[in-house]
Structure formats: C-alpha cells, structure tokens
Amino acid sequence: MASDSEGKTFDRETLLDLVVNAIPLGIILFFILAFALINPFGSNPVNTAIQFSIMAVTGAALLVLTYVSGKAISEAEDELEEKGLELSEEAGAGEVAEPESEPTPETTDGDDEPAA
Amino acid sequence: MVGEQLALTALMGVFLVAVAGFLARMEDWRSYTPLAGGSAIGDAGYGGHAEKPAGIVRWFTTVDHKDIGILYGIYALIAFFWGGAAVLLMRAELAAPGFDIMQAQFYNSLLTSHGITMLFLFGTPIIAAFSNYFIPLLIGADDMAFPRINAIAFWLLPPGAILIWAGFFTAPLGLGIDPAQTSWTMYTPLSAEQANPGVDLMLLGLHLTGVSATMGAINFIATIFTERGDEVNWANLDIFSWTILTQSALILFAFPLLGSALIMLLLDRNFSTAFFAVEGGSPILWQHLFWFFGHPEVYILVLPPMGLVSWILPKFSGRKLFGFKFVVYSTLAIGVLSFGVWAHHMFSTGIDPRIRASFMAVSLAIAIPSAVKTFNWITTMWNGNLRLTAPMLFCIGFISNFVIGGITGVFLAAIPVDLVLHDTYYVVGHFHYIVMGMIAFAGMGALYYWFPIVTGRMYQRRLAKMHFWLSMIGTNITFFAMLVLGYLGMPRRYATYQFDGAIAPLAQVTTLHQIATVGAFIIGFAQLIWAWNMVQSWYEGPELDDADPWNLKDDGMFGREFQWFETQKLAADGGESEEVRADGGEVETDGGEATGRVSSDPRSDGGYRKAVRRVDDE
Ligand code: HEM
Numbered sequence A: 001m002a003s004d005s006e007g008k009t010f011d012r013e014t015l016l017d018l019v020v021n022a023i024p025l026g027i028i029l030f031f032i033l034a035f036a037l038i039n040p041f042g043s044n045p046v047n048t049a050i051q052f053s054i055m056a057v058t059g060a061a062l063l064v065l066t067y068v069s070g071k072a073i074s075e076a077e078d079e080l081e082e083k084g085l086e087l088s089e090e091a092g093a094g095e096v097a098e099p100e101s102e103p104t105p106e107t108t109d110g111d112d113e114p115a116a
Numbered sequence B: 001m002v003g004e005q006l007a008l009t010a011l012m013g014v015f016l017v018a019v020a021g022f023l024a025r026m027e028d029w030r031s032y033t034p035l036a037g038g039s040a041i042g043d044a045g046y047g048g049h050a051e052k053p054a055g056i057v058r059w060f061t062t063v064d065h066k067d068i069g070i071l072y073g074i075y076a077l078i079a080f081f082w083g084g085a086a087v088l089l090m091r092a093e094l095a096a097p098g099f100d101i102m103q104a105q106f107y108n109s110l111l112t113s114h115g116i117t118m119l120f121l122f123g124t125p126i127i128a129a130f131s132n133y134f135i136p137l138l139i140g141a142d143d144m145a146f147p148r149i150n151a152i153a154f155w156l157l158p159p160g161a162i163l164i165w166a167g168f169f170t171a172p173l174g175l176g177i178d179p180a181q182t183s184w185t186m187y188t189p190l191s192a193e194q195a196n197p198g199v200d201l202m203l204l205g206l207h208l209t210g211v212s213a214t215m216g217a218i219n220f221i222a223t224i225f226t227e228r229g230d231e232v233n234w235a236n237l238d239i240f241s242w243t244i245l246t247q248s249a250l251i252l253f254a255f256p257l258l259g260s261a262l263i264m265l266l267l268d269r270n271f272s273t274a275f276f277a278v279e280g281g282s283p284i285l286w287q288h289l290f291w292f293f294g295h296p297e298v299y300i301l302v303l304p305p306m307g308l309v310s311w312i313l314p315k316f317s318g319r320k321l322f323g324f325k326f327v328v329y330s331t332l333a334i335g336v337l338s339f340g341v342w343a344h345h346m347f348s349t350g351i352d353p354r355i356r357a358s359f360m361a362v363s364l365a366i367a368i369p370s371a372v373k374t375f376n377w378i379t380t381m382w383n384g385n386l387r388l389t390a391p392m393l394f395c396i397g398f399i400s401n402f403v404i405g406g407i408t409g410v411f412l413a414a415i416p417v418d419l420v421l422h423d424t425y426y427v428v429g430h431f432h433y434i435v436m437g438m439i440a441f442a443g444m445g446a447l448y449y450w451f452p453i454v455t456g457r458m459y460q461r462r463l464a465k466m467h468f469w470l471s472m473i474g475t476n477i478t479f480f481a482m483l484v485l486g487y488l489g490m491p492r493r494y495a496t497y498q499f500d501g502a503i504a505p506l507a508q509v510t511t512l513h514q515i516a517t518v519g520a521f522i523i524g525f526a527q528l529i530w531a532w533n534m535v536q537s538w539y540e541g542p543e544l545d546d547a548d549p550w551n552l553k554d555d556g557m558f559g560r561e562f563q564w565f566e567t568q569k570l571a572a573d574g575g576e577s578e579e580v581r582a583d584g585g586e587v588e589t590d591g592g593e594a595t596g597r598v599s600s601d602p603r604s605d606g607g608y609r610k611a612v613r614r615v616d617d618e
C-alpha cells in the first residue's frame, strides 16, 4: 500500500478500486436521465414514482454499500500494515506459510484494469 | 389391490427398520476417519469435538462443521442424481415429437421435481457443503458461530426433500396424492387451483428448506463477522468467504419472503383466501413476490461458485487473483443490484411499460460486475503457469460457459428481445449455461480440489479428466441446441412438439431436440464416471504423503485451508514419516527440492505440469 495513505481512508488506491462499482452506477444514472428526457409512455404519479424509485433506490443502496465496504477494507488494510501482517488471501491461520511474495499484488494489479 | 400395496408398504417399512438397526450396530462404520476431530486420534482434538460417538450415531449427532459439510455434500449429491434421473426421462420423451414414453402429467411432474430439486436440494446444499467445511478453516475459526444451529439447519433438509418428492412415493399407493405439477415457479392461478395435496406437501417441504437456508445464512454472517482468527480481517479475507458473506445477506432478505409467499399460497389453497386469486390480490402479485425472491436466488446460487473459481483458478495459474478487490466490490455490487431486477422475468405480463423499462436498466447495469469478474479470471490466467488439473479444467470450463450464459442473459434483459424469446427454449438454454455450466462445474472443480483434504487421498486423474471433457462437451451440445431451439420458437415446458409447420420448422426442431437429448445423456454418463471415481478413490485412492498435493508451496499459494490440513496431518502422523517432515519442515526450499519433487511426481497431474513449468523456470 502507498505510504502516504496514512490517516486517509479514501486514498487514490481505494478510489481506483471502487471505480468498478461506479460503472453500474453510471449506467443507472444514464437511464434515469434518459427516462426523464425521453418519455414515450406519458407520466402518471404512481407509476412514474415507482419507475424512478426502482433505479434510484437500487443505485443509492449500491452507493452506500460500496462506501461502507470501501471504508471497512481500507481501514482494515491500515490495521494490517500497523501490525506488519500480510495482505494476501493465503496468509493468516498457519505458521507454516512462507510469505515470500510481495505484500499487495492485488491492488497494484487492479489499478491497471481499464475502467471501461 | 389396495391391500396388496399396503402389505408391501409395511414390508418395506420393516425392511428399512432392519437396515437402520444393522447400520447403527456396525461399530467401525467410520472407516472414514477425518484427520481432525475424529475420535480415533485422541490428540487431534479440535474445538470441542474431540469425542464423537462411534457408528452411524456420530453422523446424526455431530455438530462439527466438517462433518456437517460432508453431510450437506452427500445430501446434495443424492439430490443431484434424483434431479438428473428426472431430466433424463424428460429428454428421452423429447427425443421424438409425440407422446412416446409418458403422458403430459408425468412429464410435468418430472419437470417440477427437476427444477426444484436442482435449485433447492442440490444447488444451495452443495454450496453449503463447501462453506461449512472450509469457511471456518479459511478464516481461522474453531467452528461455526452456532454449531448446533448449524446441525439443525442441515437436519431440516432431509424432511424437506421427502416432502418435496412425496408425490412420487405416494402416487402408486392410490391415495390421490400425486407429484406436484406446478413447475418450479409455482405460478398462480395454476398452483392455487390444482387440488392435489402433493402440491401442499411440496410447499411445506420448500418452506423447510427455506428455513434451513436462512438459519445457515445467519450462522455464516455471525461466523464471518465474529469468529475470524486474529490475523484475518476485511483486508485479507479470502474471496470465497466474501462471496459466502454476500450470499448469506441475500438469503436473509430473499428466503423469508419466499416463506411468506408460500404460506399465502397454502392459505389460498386450503383456507379460501384470495391473495393470488384473479378477482383478489391477482396472480401478478405472486409473480412479484416469487421473483423478488427468485432473482436474488439465482445469485445466491452463482456467487459462491464464482468465489470458488476465484479461489481455485489462481492456484493453478501460479499467480494471485488479478484485481482481487475488483472482484470483492463487484460481488457486493451484484448482491445489491440483484434486488432491483426481479421484474425482468415479467416483461411479457403486461406490467406498466415505465416500470418495465426501469427493470431493464438495472438488469443491464448488473451485467457489468458480472463481466468484470470474467475479465479478472481471464487476466489471472494470462501469461500464468497454467496447470491443467481437473479442478483447473472445471474452472476454465466455468468461465467459458459463463460467457455464453451471461451474454444470453443480457439479451434477455432487453425488453424487445425478451418479448420474442420469453418462454422459449432460449431462456432454458440461458439459465442452464449458468446453473449447469457454472454452478455444477464449480462444484465439481471444488470437489476435486479439496478431495485430498476431506479424504486424505487422491482421486484418479484420468477419470477426472474424462469427467470434465464429457461434461463440457455434453453441456455445450445440450444447451447450445436449446438456444437455437429458442430462436426457432420452440416453447418451453411442453412434453410434445407436434405442431403445425407454420409455427416452427418441425424437422429442424426434432433434430435439435435429439441433439439435446444426446448431449444430456453424455452429461449423465460423465457423472457416472465421476461417482465411481469418488467412491472408489475415497476407499482405495493413493494416500497423500504430504499436505501439499497440488504443489502450491512452489508458488507461494499454500492457502489457509491447506495450512490447517498440514498441521493436522503432522499432528496425526506424529512425524513418523520422513517425507512429511521433509515437506512440512525447513528442507523444502531448494536443497530438498530435487528429491521432494521426484517423490511427488506421480502426484502432480499426470506429470503434465512439470513440462509446462520447466519452460517458465528457465
Ligand atoms: C448477466 C446477468 C443476467 C441477466 C441480465 C439475466 C437475465 C435474465 C432474464 C431477462 C431472464 C428472463 C427470461 C424470460 O423468462 O423471458 C432470465 C431468466 C433466468 N435466469 Fe438469468 N440473467 C443473468 C444471470 C443469471 C444467473 C447468474 C442465473 C443463475 C444463477 C440466472 C438464472 C436464470 C433463471 C433460472 C432464469 C429462468 C427462470 C424461469 O423462468 O424459470 N440468470 N435471466
């Protein structure tokens, strides 16, 4: 993990990881806008409200969960760093493990992923 | 006639009791001794499970998560064979257009039983088998948070299965209790109006399995949150545990709703309420309730297999999972979004077009996190040291099948396309690419991957590869033919297809149905090979001589569950074997490598991997 991440929960790394969930969110926002602009079926208070709330509620729930989990994971990373423990999935339970690999290949790999 | 059958039933009862008595008395029933927690090895005491009763009683009283995992597994596999037998009969019937070997009622019964069995009695339990056995090991917990609830949750399942299948057993008795013919979706008014009490039994059985799944989910959430070892936190929690956590949350929100809807349906059937009556709450209400559960259910079934593949694939690619956190976040995203898409199953029901459009929007959005995972798996393999062991083959097959299954899903999520393809074999092809091509494949891959831990032995590799290739070929023959059948307009859920040539080209449809039938029998044959391999290897397979049958240490990929296995194995062997010490101890790096490798050679998959690896080592 970047050393400048101390004290900052949503550093660059974390934000880049969260991009993956921004895409479905973007798609939902796109449709919200599209359906607001293009409305071939007319409006009706009840059905239009349901129409937009399905997208808005699902999108909002996604936003909240992404925020909460991003925060939890990022804080947990700082904690591991402090304890000098490994970030890898394989580490942990057994003493037998030899942590020969570099600490966080995941995050560095992940950043190369094209956002599209 | 009736008397005769009663006598036969009584005789069967006596026979079963006798068998049960015999089994209970067989003292060394447990020729299978799990390395940990078995009462045979006193010092391998694990958690509170050091003492277990001998004989079959042990299996009825166990609260050890590993034993319960094995029970779930055996249960799921029995269900798999029931569901498989049902579908082979159906495919045989569909080999020709007319009614040839059965009537429509029996076909419908098989269809219903196949769907419900595969989803609720095979799919959910096979996942629970892996999660019960391995989640505590992967997170460094002593056991599940609530071991007794864990046992109760499992023991609700066998009565559930008996109730769900009850109609098949009671039909020959002439009591008027026939198997349900509602299909797995149990759409009203059909399911409310069928007078057959077999339907009620099935609904009650489903309710039990739902309670069981909910109890299991609560247990997993509590376990993953509170029972993690000191060194495991959210940042290094493994991917399989993440998917089980998400799955459990989905179960918690989805299954109680199914339970309530089932109760309402039972009330409609037996107490003249009108929740789902045409002139009451309307049949569309049932569809909303059912699919609000039903769509999350499909992700309940597919997320943990995705976790299994994300866990196993890197082990045989020699690289860490690419973009680990992308996979975690997209898992969570799928979990949330799956609650906003349910009406894509109802596009053609005439619901309000504005609302329908919103469901299309969210359904298209959910395809992104699914696709992200696919790219992560492919990138993990890219330039990796691939070792084509049986578990790895199943993982690769899984990805390949997901490409087709996922993309056909995106097409179906587009309203105009769905209006054409809804209720055709295209839909059947779509979801079978996923349920067979992914869920069953990941399950098989994981069974092979963890077979050494559970049994202490190795399976037969040649048979495992035959199993894979036949399954892969069979799956793609069968379900691709179904996609084409769908394009030709063949409707789903029919026992015959003697229609007018103006509807669809009968000759092609017949050929494609025959192709699908052949494919289905290939799949069936493959599973027989697999069953033989499992049973034979469990008893007679070569015993492992170290705790690293997959040579994971070479790549720094020795996971927590194998680390645990190693400590158990060392404790059990008491260090008597030279070889175990060689691998478990220090010698393992370069010095002891040469001899270690030679001796482990027969263990590596057919020696194939060595060749690949050497090239990369240079
Ligand atoms: C890429 C994401 C997916 C999308 C966009 C999608 C979309 C759809 C749509 C629109 C239908 C309704 C077709 C119709 O009846 O006209 C459908 C049916 C179905 N899908 Fe998917 N799907 C996806 C993934 C999955 C997954 C992962 C599973 C299973 C684990 C699954 C299982 C099913 C099942 C079981 C049905 C049929 C239900 C029935 O009517 O009996 N789908 N899918």
Ligand SMILES: [Cu+2]
Pocket: B294, B295, B298, B341, B342, B344, B345
């Ligand atoms: Cu769906």
